[in-house]
Amino acid sequence: MSEVAPKLRAVFVEALDLDGAVDVENLKYREIEAWDSVGHMALVAAIEDEFDVEFDTDQVIDMSSFKVAVDMVTELQSKND
DSSP, rough: OOOOHHHHHHHHHHHHHHTTOGGGGBHHHSSSSSHHHHHHHHHHHHHHHHHOOOOHHHHHOOBBBBBHHHHHHHHHHHHHH
């Protein structure tokens, strides 16, 4: 994936309180109980804090999987450089 992926994986695990059995890299929104609408907002806030980025409303809505989140963070970081 990218250099963002390992750090983002840790954010997903912590924000959603996941255990080692969850395949984070293939995780999709609402696929597990922890990633519901409340969990989604906690996850978005944790990602923004960890990577010092800010998602717009469309991005928050479109963040439907770990892979999409990696792409979004990578894109936002490249804009900030």
